Amino acid sequence: MYNKKVLDYFRHPKNYGVIKNYSGRGKVGNPRCGDIMELHIKIGKDKRGREIIKDVKWQTFGCAAAIATSSMVTEMVKGKTLEEAKKISNQQVTKKLGGLPPIKTHCSILAEEALDSAIKDYEKRKKK
Amino acid sequence: MEVYLDNSATTQVDGKIIKLMNKYFSENYGNPSSLHDFGRRAKESLDKSREIIAKKINTNKDEIIFTSGGSESNNLALNILKEGDHLITTKIEHPSIFETAKNLERKGIKVTYLNVNKEGFVDLDELKKSINKNTKLVSIIHGNNEIGVIQDLEAIGKICKNILFHTDAVQSFCKINIDVNKFNLSLASFSSHKIHGPKGVGALYVKKGLELNKMILGGHQEMNKRGGTENVPGIVGFGEAIKLIKENDIKRIGELRDFLIKELLKIPRTRLNGSKNKRLCNNINISFELIEGEGLMLHLDMKGVKVSTGSACSSQTLEPSHVLIAIGLPHEIAHGSIRFSLSKNTTKKELLYTIKKVKEVAKLLRKISPLKDDTK
Structure with a gap:
């Protein structure tokens, strides 16, 4: 059902955990459906003064696809500017994982939503 | 270390059974419907397995028919119902029962799905109250495939006085005693591959005199209740599996x-x-x-x-x-x-x-x- 890469990311998840003094936090999903993803980001600045995702951590209650996409999306955004991170789509995450079974597409959407939600949370905090 | 703990899904076939079955592919390969001695020998082997199953559930061999497995047996049992009939079953049945029940509903059969309590037991009072003048069949799983709960078939059988009573005994067969008379059963489904027998073989107990709605047409095999050449090696393996319990x-x-x-x-x-x-x-x-x-x-x-x-x-x-x-x-x-x-x-x-x-x-x-x- 899952390809080798998905299973590898599921088996050896990267970047899981929490950031205590996070800049933004996104939590999406619903335990009834069997998927909850929480994502923390820490924002910093690069040499050119652009805002970048300095650190990112996740926690997920969900199936292998949910865990693998959580791990992959955090790997993809780490070090990226906020503008770049905003452009990351669930299709890109799925593609990087070499594809997911069609019924698991919603897991990759969850990863994209968690990232979006964390970035929006940061932007809201910044305005305050 | 490899640890197989999915034996409710299926089991490993016993080596002795494979050896015995092989003979029925290469030597005794006759068709039980043939009149020559190859056919007769095959027929005898079928009846031997029939006898073993019948004995295990305290009945006679002419009340056992062979099928392709538990799912077919369950389908065949429920398909006895006709438009206007009422079926009572539960919310914890195997998909081969509840999918069939859903299908029957589309054909004009009324279905009641009994609740269970938090341990998984059917409420006998709810069962009694659900019976009406159109109730023709009660189908309740014996040992549940997911949570293992065992229903009290004897007590349920007493309630089903003038109503047909079917049980899906796929998981419980050879683990708990089943007595079709004591339980007042008219129909019961069994499977071979849950007890170290081969896949693709099952049986249905059909009380004498009961007419089924035949699903596989094309031959008079199995007392004219199921067409198609019998799976002789599989059926022999099924009988042997029971003997090895x-x-x-x-x-x-x-x-x-x-x-x-x-x-x-x-x-x-x-x-x-x-x-x-x-x-x-x-x-x-x-x-x-x-x-x-x-x-x-x-x-x-x-x-x-x-x-x-x-x-x-x-x-x-x-x-x-x-x-x-x-x-x-x-x-x-x-x-x-x-x-x-x-x-x-x-x-x-x-x-x-x-x-x-x-x-x-x-x-x-x-x-x-x-x-x-x-x-x-």
């Missing part, structure tokens, strides 16, 4: 089950699903809170331990197990349920390894789960 094995499996339950419940935030006492000797179903079952199952798989899960993520519908919902588990806990099912080949050493691995995986998955903070 030992009372001692059942007892030992039950002891191993109790040991595994006791040890797994030592893990914090776990619960046993189903009844503690009236339970199939080989079934363990445990919910691990804060964890999603597919993840747990796949991690165990990679460590060599083969189990199954009631999690939605492992199903094609993304809905958690209907049985776990019927016993009142909240969705998020149903998602974290694992079934461990044992067999006569299971050893204590394998269970010790399993316990160790379950603890490791549960710890890891709880570490990456965001749910813990919410539930403190």
Whole structure:
């Protein structure tokens, strides 16, 4: 059902955990459906003064696809500017994982939503 | 280490059975419907297996027909109903019963799905109250395939006085005594591959005089209740599998089950699903809170331990197990349920390894789960 890469990311998840003094936090999903993803980001600045995702951590209650996409999306955004991170789509995450079974597409959407939600949370905090 | 704990899904075929079956592919390969001696010998072998099954459930061999498995037997049993009839079944049936019941509803048959309590038992009063003048058939699973709960068929049979009574005995057959007379059964489904026999073989007990709605047409085989050349090697294997069942094995499996339950419940935030006492000797179903079952199952798989899960993520519908919902588990806990099912080949050493691995995986998955903070 899952390809080798998905299973590898599921088996050896990267970047899981929490950031205590996070800049933004996104939590999406619903335990009834069997998927909850929480994502923390820490924002910093690069040499050119652009805002970048300095650190990112996740926690997920969900199936292998949910865990693998959580791990992959955090790997993809780490070090990226906020503008770049905003452009990351669930299709890109799925593609990087070499594809997911069609019924698991919603897991990759969850990863994209968690990232979006964390970035929006940061932007809201910044305005305050 | 490889540990196979999915014996409710299927079992390993006993070597002795394979050896015996092989003879029926290469030497005694006759068609039981043929009149020459090849055919006669094949027919005798079929009837020998028929006799073994009949004896096991305290009936006569002319009340047993062979099918392709438990699912076909269940389909065939329920398809006895016609438009206007009323069927009573439960919310914890195997898909081959409830999908058939849903299909019957589309054909104008009324269906009542009985509730179960939190241990999984049918309420006998609800059953009594559900019976009306159109009620033709009551179909209730004997030993549940997911949570192992065993229904009191004797008590249910007493309620079904002038009504046909069917049971899906696929999981309970050869684990618990079944007496079709004592239980007042008219129909009962059995399967070979759950008891170390080959796949693709099952049986249906049909009380004498009962007319089925034939589903496979084209021949007068099986007392004109099911067309098609019989699967002789498989049926011989099925009979042999029953002969190889030992009372001692059942007892030992039950002891191993109790040991595994006791040890797994030592893990914090776990619960046993189903009844503690009236339970199939080989079934363990445990919910691990804060964890999603597919993840747990796949991690165990990679460590060599083969189990199954009631999690939605492992199903094609993304809905958690209907049985776990019927016993009142909240969705998020149903998602974290694992079934461990044992067999006569299971050893204590394998269970010790399993316990160790379950603890490791549960710890890891709880570490990456965001749910813990919410539930403190």
